[in-house]
Amino acid sequence: MTATDPVKLMKQEVGKAAALLVKSGSIVGLGTGSTTAYTIQYLGDRLKSGELKDIVGIPTSFQSEVLAKEYGVPLTTLDAVDHIDIAIDGADEVDPQKNLIKGGGAAHTREKVVDYLASQFVVVVDSGKLVDRLGSVFAVPVEVIPMAITPVTNAIKQLGGKPELRMGVKKAGPVITDQGNFVLDVRFDSIDDPVNLEKILNNIPGVLENGIFVNCADVVLVGEVVDGQPVVRQL
Numbered sequence: 001m002t003a004t005d006p007v008k009l010m011k012q013e014v015g016k017a018a019a020l021l022v023k024s025g026s027i028v029g030l031g032t033g034s035t036t037a038y039t040i041q042y043l044g045d046r047l048k049s050g051e052l053k054d055i056v057g058i059p060t061s062f063q064s065e066v067l068a069k070e071y072g073v074p075l076t077t078l079d080a081v082d083h084i085d086i087a088i089d090g091a092d093e094v095d096p097q098k099n100l101i102k103g104g105g106a107a108h109t110r111e112k113v114v115d116y117l118a119s120q121f122v123v124v125v126d127s128g129k130l131v132d133r134l135g136s137v138f139a140v141p142v143e144v145i146p147m148a149i150t151p152v153t154n155a156i157k158q159l160g161g162k163p164e165l166r167m168g169v170k171k172a173g174p175v176i177t178d179q180g181n182f183v184l185d186v187r188f189d190s191i192d193d194p195v196n197l198e199k200i201l202n203n204i205p206g207v208l209e210n211g212i213f214v215n216c217a218d219v220v221l222v223g224e225v226v227d228g229q230p231v232v233r234q235l
């Protein structure tokens with residue numbers, strides 16, 4: 001089925017383009033979000049047609065696990081493999097140095113584990129995700145263990161951030177991550193040094209992981225619509 005909404009169309013094309021990069025016999029990191037949902041679907045299609053064989057996926061969330069099962073992509077765990085050949089994952093912001101903000105789906109902790117382990121990390125985004133500077137549009141998601149939410153909130157305010165507890169949709173109360181934690185979405189006036197900010201945030205006791213991904217992406221595929229037609233280019 002082909003999407004008609006332009007953003008969905010971009011996500012579909014770029015998700016499919018990334019699925020075509022996967023070779024038979026690969027161990028594949030399966031990202032989270034609406035773009036990688038298309039990747040997982042196309043991986044399943046390629047497996048069903050016999051064009052692709054013997055791949056196993058490592059999911060980065062319950063969402064990607066459920067989708068992989070739905071589309072027939074066999075799964076494994078990090079305990080059973082010694083490497084990941086390729087990881088394909090979305091992002092909420094991408095800067096010109098290929099630094100990312102991730103975690104729109106509150107999956108950034110598992111995503112960071114899988115994406116950093118991969119020999120090749122391919123990012124799939126629609127063109128609306130490209131920014132000159134991280135933090136321009138999207139807040140930085142920070143996963144926090146629940147008992148530390150107050151001191152972590154205070155520490156982030158001391159750093160000049162504006163934290164907001166992420167609330168559930170169709171669920172009363174805060175979002176609970178796949179690990180059972182809370183997420184603070186933190187706005188900063190300007191992120192001048194993402195490398196340093198990533199470390200500083202992770203050094204606050206009670207923080208599990210934040211959504212700044214630096215020096216990690218190998219390839220960024222960008223979906224665009226040109227003259228009404230979806231095209232994919234490499235950043």
Ligand SMILES: O=C(CO)[C@H](O)[C@H](O)COP(=O)(O)O
Pocket residue numbers: 031032033034035036089090091092101102103104105106107108111
């Ligand atoms: O980081 C993520 C989930 O934690 C997603 O990859 C990111 O939010 C992009 O999602 P989408 O493809 O739906 O725009």
